[in-house]
Amino acid sequence: MPPSRVIQLYRKIPWVQAASIGLDGLHTLLEVLDKMDAVFPPLSAIVGGLTALRDVYERTKRNREVTEVTAARLDRNCGILARRIEQDPTMASNFAHADYAAILQVLIEKVRALHQHSRIVRTLSSADHESALKSVCDEMADVMQTLQFELGLSIERNTEAILREIVFQKLVYAHSASYNADMSNGVSRRSCTEGTRFTILRDILVWARDESSLPIFWIYGPAGQGKTTIAYTICERLAHNTKHVSMISCFCSRQQDSHEGKVLIPTLVLRLAEQSASFATKVVAALTRQSNLGDLKLEDQLYPLLVEPWKTSVAGRKDLPPIIMIIDALDENEAGILFVKGFLAAVQAGDLPGLRVLFTSRPDPELVKLLGSDYKDLVFPKSLHFDANVNSDDRRDLDADIVLYLNEELPNHRNAPDLIALADVCAGLFVYASTAVLLVKPKDRVSAGIQKEEEVIRQLVTKASVAIAGIGQGHAVQMDTLYENILQEAFGSTSLQEQDPSSDPRTRFLLTFIIVSRIKRVDMGTVCYLAGVHTDVAESAIAFLQSVLYTDPTSKAIFCYHTSFEDYLLRTQGIAARRTRKWIVQHSWNMITTDQDRTRFDFDSRKPWSLDEGDVNLLDVSYAVKLAELYPQLIQPGLSRLHEARAKYSATVSTMQTIARTRSPILRYRIPYLALILFGF
Known part of the structure; x- marks a missing residue:
């Protein structure tokens, strides 16, 4: 039957005439179907039942208020479905043989049965007919709503082709950020033990499914309260409900690449693009216009790379549920606080509709001010700070x-x-x-x-x-x-202050690892080089500390099971840490220079070994780490390369010495490091 004829019949249905609604949804749907090469069976069933609906309603006494609601809902779903099919006919055809066709056919048969019965028994109570017909139409609307919903999600998630765009390939993201990322280190994130954390998990899941609730849920508390485990469990449960919820995750950790500020926005953008084709298309356009967006500072990335593409692609996600973004340990990302400031401002301005966020963090003062005070109208806060002496x-x-x-x-x-x-x-x-x-x-x-x-x-x-x-x-x-x-x-002691790093190799190894880990994650060999210990010493120390340390069997990098151990050592072992920082710098210098070099480049006698322990900071250690990583490149090609590098180094001495004298005295001994790094490799 031609679409125009079906629309004419539809207009004659009394409950449609009684309802103060238009026919835009159905009209659009029929036009779209008429253009398709192949008929979409579930929708054909809907159209084919309209004539029967007309006759049945002509024989019933109508309730204007009830029928208006039913008609409006059915017509609205027709319109949404039409938009989905027109957006991606190929994807729509994949649903042709789904259960929807069979379910709708059963419902249409019910309508036809009512139609036949009303023709035979004209005196049957119209209330019975009306109730039965309304029930069938409500069921049809439910099925169509589910169909358009799942079709819409399928279209939005059909991002494979877009993500192959070269501009996406250039985005540098955190490989360890996804909640279920393969950490390849013998230890993986885990979910809550069955039966535990029931209340907090329930509260978060209720929030996630209630689109009318506040857009941000914030879990905060001191280290060790299980925030990451809770976030992981929420990710697992939402991931198992993909028909109704879209979710992305970004788990930050000081021990992984997800701590770097430069990867936070690109990681979130890439994960969102995997869930939303409309957003991904806008991101491609943004990166095409400005190819270096992924390399900019976070404050210069946030709007052009995330906020604007999301805001301008909102039409493609119309009538779909929000995407839940779960960002764990926000305070462990270098740019976490800066991100929250910009993100909250964008949410308040209405630039991120349909995006909801679960944050977890420690109660950092700046985050408490932002999430607990400045933008409290946007945030549902949940504290996990249950002090030890509180009987609650x-x-x-x-x-x-x-x-x-x-x-x-x-x-x-x-x-x-x-x-x-x-x-x-x-x-x-x-x-x-x-x-x-x-x-x-x-x-x-x-x-x-x-x-x-x-x-x-x-x-x-x-x-x-x-x-x-x-x-x-x-x-x-x-x-x-x-x-x-x-x-x-x-x-054999609760204090490493009593141990001299220069004489106790295990203490030196542990503190070297803790100090260097604040700069970057390096393998055991590099830590051993910086600490001046053999790998046997390192393996022995890790064996004694196996309840707090472990080694990645693939990369040989060392990790703490929990960053609170790092925090504890740096907070309580300050003197030993300062001694170790000086040792690292002095040992690194000794390894790359000769006695002749030390005499030749005497910058006011400010050598590492002549500095006070308090003078050496993480900047100095970072130079030492760089040299430790480059040292094999210097010696492996042979002595000729070594002499060549030192010749370059010598040629820059006068210039570097001039620069050194214009700086603080503490910088003077750093100049040889810079010369070797910049000119020797």
Whole structure:
């Protein structure tokens, strides 16, 4: 039947005439179908049933208010569906043999049965007919709504061809940012233990599915409260519901490439482009106009690379649910705070409709001000800061969750009194519990036996109880006590201040790793070079510290299980850290120069070994790291290359010396480093 004839019949249906609505949706749908080479079976079923609908409604007494709602809803879904099909007919044809065709056909048969019955029994109660017909039409509208919804999502997610554009290939993004990224380091992110964190997970999922709620959900709390595990669990659950929710993730970590500020916006843009073809198209246009967008500073990237493409592509996502963006450990990205400032301003200005965000972070003062005060009308905040001495419902729930976690990880001690006592001294800190598990049952090692494990558990409880009795409870006290116990076992002392880095290679290795990790992640060989130790020493130190450190078997890089251990060492071992920084710089200098060089380039006698410990900072260490990485390139080609590099270095001395004298004295000994880096390699 031609579309024009169907529309004429549709206009004659009394409930359509009674409803104060237009026929734009149906009219558009029929025109689109008429243009398609192949008929779309589910929609043909809808069109074919309109004549029957007309006759049935002519024989029923109409309720204007009810029929108007039904007609409007059905017509609206026709219009949306028409737009989807016209947008991508090929994608629409993929749905031709889906369940929708069969379901709609069943519903049409119900309409035809009503039609036939009303012709035979003209005196049948019109209320019965009206109720039955309304039920069928509502079901048809439900099916069509689901169809247009899934078709719309399929079109938006059909981004494979767009992402092959060369401009996307040039974007530098964080490979470790996705929640389920292959970390290839023996340790992966994990979800919450079954049955734990029920309340917070429920609250987030309710927020994620309620489009009318605030656009931002912020989880904040001190290190070790399980924020990353909660975020991971939310990602898992939303990922399993892709028919109704689109989700992207960006997990930041100081120990991974996701800590770099320069990759934050490109990573988010790439992940959003994977979920939205309309957005991806606008990003391609932006990168074509300005090819260096991916290389700019975050504040220069945010609007042209993210906000504007999103804002101008909103029509393509009309009638689709929002995309949920989950950004974990925001404070561990170098540009995290800067990103939040710009992002919140864009949300407040209405430039990011249909984009909702779950942030997790520590309670950094600037983030607290932004998310908890300046833009509080946009944010649903949820604190995980349940202090150790607070007897609240949240804290009791958290303690119960930790018991479940310990039972799962240490099944040989399930609900044993000592295990319950261990859960109590964890003081609501999941990082304490997970570290304790590694102390009791080291990863990838054969168990020492139940009795030995029980002994370790009792020792942990006893030492923590003594500390609490002497100092009092509190998260800092709990974690410091745990880490002190680990250092005591590894080094025979709770303080590395007592160890001279120049004479104790294991201490020097540990502190060198911690200091260098604040600059960049390097492999074990580079750390050993900077610390001046053999790999046997490094492996021994890691073995003693296996509850807090591990090595990536592929890259040989070293990682902390939790960054709170890094924070603890730098906070409590300041003197030893300063000594180690000086050692790193001095050792690096000794490795790349000769006695003759030291005499020849005497910049006011300001050599690394003549500096005070307090003079050496991370900038100096960064030079040493650079030289450590380049050193093999210098010596492998042979001595001729070495002499050539030093000749270049010598030729720049007078210029560099002049520059050095115009700077602070502390910079003077850095000039040889710069000369070697800039002119020697």
